[in-house]
Amino acid sequence: MALIPFDDRDGFIWMDGKMMPWREAKVHYLTHALHYGTQVFEGERVYSGQIFKSREHSERLLKSASIIYMDMPYSAEEICRAKEEVLKANGLENAYIRAAAWRGAEQMGIDVAGTQTHVAIAAWEWGSYFDPEVRKKGISLKTTHWHKPSPNCAPTAAKTASLYNLSCMVKVEVKKAGYTDALMMDHEGYVAESTGANFFAVKDGVLITPIADRFLNGITRQTVIALAKEAGITVDERRIKPEELDSFEEIFLTGTAAEITPVGKIDEMTYNVGPITQKLHSLYEDLIHGRR
Ligand SMILES: Cc1ncc(COP(=O)(O)O)c(C=O)c1O
Incomplete structure (x- = not known):
């Protein structure tokens, strides 16, 4: 079965507070995170419409950001709410959620001053991790x-x-x-x-x-x-x-x-x-x- 590329799917991705068409959720080549790994993320599963341990995952995202000294523009509640919106927008009941926060293209270099934190959430149907x-x-x-x-x-x-x-x-x-x-x-x-x-x-x-x-x-x-x-x-x-x-x-x-x-x-x-x-x-x- 041919794999559908992850940037060429139908649906919606929440990015920086807005729900946008899946294919438009893009970042620039000079995104800080792409060059220096300045990104934190979460992987979560949804079973029958319920995000398993949603709050714990949102809090861990914030904790990971704080460990790498990155400011987070959203609270755990806001991230939890955005995840629910993503599921609703995509009509998903059983899914995998990927939330991430990263330093953007406002500034390049090891000195992160001037970069802004961007946050996005995507979700898709995903079965067993192993065969x-x-x-x-x-x-x-x-x-x-x-x-x-x-x-x-x-x-x-x-x-x-x-x-x-x-x-x-x-x-x-x-x-x-x-x-x-x-x-x-x-x-x-x-x-x-x-x-x-x-x-x-x-x-x-x-x-x-x-x-x-x-x-x-x-x-x-x-x-x-x-x-x-x-x-x-x-x-x-x-x-x-x-x-x-x-x-x-x-x-x-x-x-x-x-x-x-x-x-x-x-x-x-x-x-x-x-x-x-x-x-x-x-x-x-x-x-x-x-x-x-
Ligand atoms: C390196 C690593 N260790 C452990 C885990 C298990 O973590 P969790 O149970 O929170 O998904 C993960 C998965 O996220 C991982 O990537």
Whole structure:
């Protein structure tokens, strides 16, 4: 199936306070963000007309902007309202929302003084992030020689474009090697996360996940931890050594796009889609579809 380019679709995009025809939502070549990565963004899902954790995402957008010292011209309430308007204008009930804020073309150079923050929101229908058939058995991950930057080398708590070039690069590498995604280590060599989702493992009935003090503390990650605790599953947030990967019984990833995605393989190690992954997956499905 031919892909429809993202700049050539029908519909409406909210940009700087105005709803505009999809194809007209453009930025100039000399946009600061294109040259220096000065952008923050959110990825959100909409289930049956409800934006999952809308407020949390809007607040994280503001927090990311503040981490990269960028003023935001809108409040979390205003962003939440604009997202609803975008869904309505496009007649969407089940969708993915991309909100972003970036420094514009008012000024070029490392000195950001004089740039203005622009904000836009688009939404479109989007199914499973990974191939549903591959996902059922568990996706494959490849560890890579690229490590995540340390929190004093990059704004690791922000969801900002400048961090994602590394994700794009490792995704190219691992796909070439026949894997679905990458498993990245942190600056100290501990297990961190994949290119766009957080990491969970199960051992002896305990849910183990890396401490999120050096990569994005995903909203899905926080949701899954709360669901596990409510279900009486012990959660252990700690550093994970790569040598431990072989001893885990179940592995899965979490993220807005990935939702809960089981992992069937890391390098040459294999895993089953086990009972804790299945339990949390069904609790998460109930939550996003408003059944709990
Ligand atoms: C690098 C990275 N880590 C983790 C996540 C998961 O975050 P969330 O659950 O808030 O979508 C994402 C997805 O946005 C991501 O891009």
